[in-house]
Amino acid sequence: MNCPKCAANADEWAYDDGKRHYTARSNGERVREWMQDVGQSTPEAPQIPDLETARLRYKLLSEEAEEACDELDVLSMNIDMGANQEFILRDMRKAGKEMADVLVVAYGGLVALGLDPDEVFAYVMEENEAKTEHAVDRGDGKRVVPPDVKENLKAETKAKLERLVEGAG
Numbered sequence: 528m529n530c531p532k533c534a535a536n537a538d539e540w541a542y543d544d545g546k547r548h549y550t551a552r553s554n555g556e557r558v559r560e561w562m563q564d565v566g567q568s569t570p571e572a573p574q575i576p577d578l579e580t581a582r583l584r585y586k587l588l589s590e591e592a593e594e595a596c597d598e599l600d601v602l603s604m605n606i607d608m609g610a611n612q613e614f615i616l617r618d619m620r621k622a623g624k625e626m627a628d629v630l631v632v633a634y635g636g637l638v639a640l641g642l643d644p645d646e647v648f649a650y651v652m653e654e655n656e657a658k659t660e661h662a663v664d665r666g667d668g669k670r671v672v673p674p675d676v677k678e679n680l681k682a683e684t685k686a687k688l689e690r691l692v693e694g695a696g
């Protein structure tokens with residue numbers, strides 16, 4: 528597999544030559560494989576989770592979200608106080624790490640429900656992108672999405688997700 532950005536041969540994110548290359552796997556696939564390696568359940572199709580799984584996913588996501596918010600709070604305060612660059616860069620590093628943790632547990636939560644994280648993510652982004660496409664100038668230069676268009680797009684996403692979870696056992 529060649530990195531699509533630089534054509535270097537790279538099956539993973541690799542740092543051997545000091546550069547980052549793209550992995551052949553999506554983030555969703557990567558998290559799914561990792562969950563299998565650590566013995567977590569990764570249903571192939573949508574599946575109603577047991578109570579323990581549902582509570583675990585809640586706990587993981589809320590803990591990581593709180594950690595990310597704490598770091599973003601520190602970053603905001605230091606920017607507000609005009610802290611020196613060294614501190615700001617440290618805060619960015621820490622906030623970045625915690626936000627990536629949130630991604631891991633969010634992808635993991637979808638996997639645990641038997642949902643394909645890449646598919647669900649695509650549906651949500653398709654709605655966001657369509658909103659941008661359908662935005663119109665309301666007359667003062669600000670672009671807004673007409674409420675009926677917004678409602679339709681929301682309903683479309685809902686229908687796609689309903690189809691996805693249909694038949695979950």
Ligand SMILES: [Mg+2]
Nearest residue numbers: 591594625628
């Ligand atoms: Mg964390």
